[in-house]
Amino acid sequence: MPDMLFCHCCRLHHPREQMSRHLTRHGYRWRCRRSIEAAQGSIAERDAFGRQQTQINVDLARQKAKRQFLSMQERRLLP
DSSP states (O other): OTTEEEOTTTOOEEEGGGEEEEEETTEEEEEEHHHHHHHTSOHHHHHHHHHHHHHHHHHHHHHHHHHHHHHHHHHHHOO
16 A cells, blocks of 8 residues: 555545645644645535544444454354
8 A cells, every 4th residue: 555645634545646745733744635625615614524524434433343343253153
């Protein structure tokens, strides 16, 4: 995944071409164009983007927890 960078705004990996570096109080961080454009919109658009991104993060966390749980169940079934 060398061509992919982690977006600290939406917490996903994106192709390098879709990313740019932004200075934050913690130093430079990579952000995707989608999150930058969403931040420049109106308050309603930013809130909608935030709700959408929150739902994406919740779904990803559930999938990860489900995989982990299934893995634990499989280990218990082994002798």
